[in-house]
Amino acid sequence: MDKNAVKTVLCERLALANIPYQRQGNQVLTASASLMFQPQAVILRKPGKAERALPYHKVRISQLLLNLQG
Incomplete structure (x- = not known):
């Protein structure tokens, strides 16, 4: 992707x-985590x-959702 x-x-x-989330430019913010798209x-x-960098070819949407939920 x-x-x-x-x-x-x-x-x-x-x-x-x-x-609930906010989208600010290249960032998506929730109450428990944030994602920055580089x-x-x-x-x-x-x-x-610790901050984690995930290459786009390894991104799993379901895993990101779990991290953003809390």
Whole structure:
């Protein structure tokens, strides 16, 4: 998947799951985590955890949703 496809599908799934989120440019923010979309990878940030960079070809939407839910 490319960057725009991941961002679009992820926001659709967040809306379907009734998870409140904000989209600010290349970032998607929820109460428990944030994602930053860079040219080569998605950066996952969670409080108290190490930052993770996920290349787009390894991104699993279901796993991102679990991380964004809490």
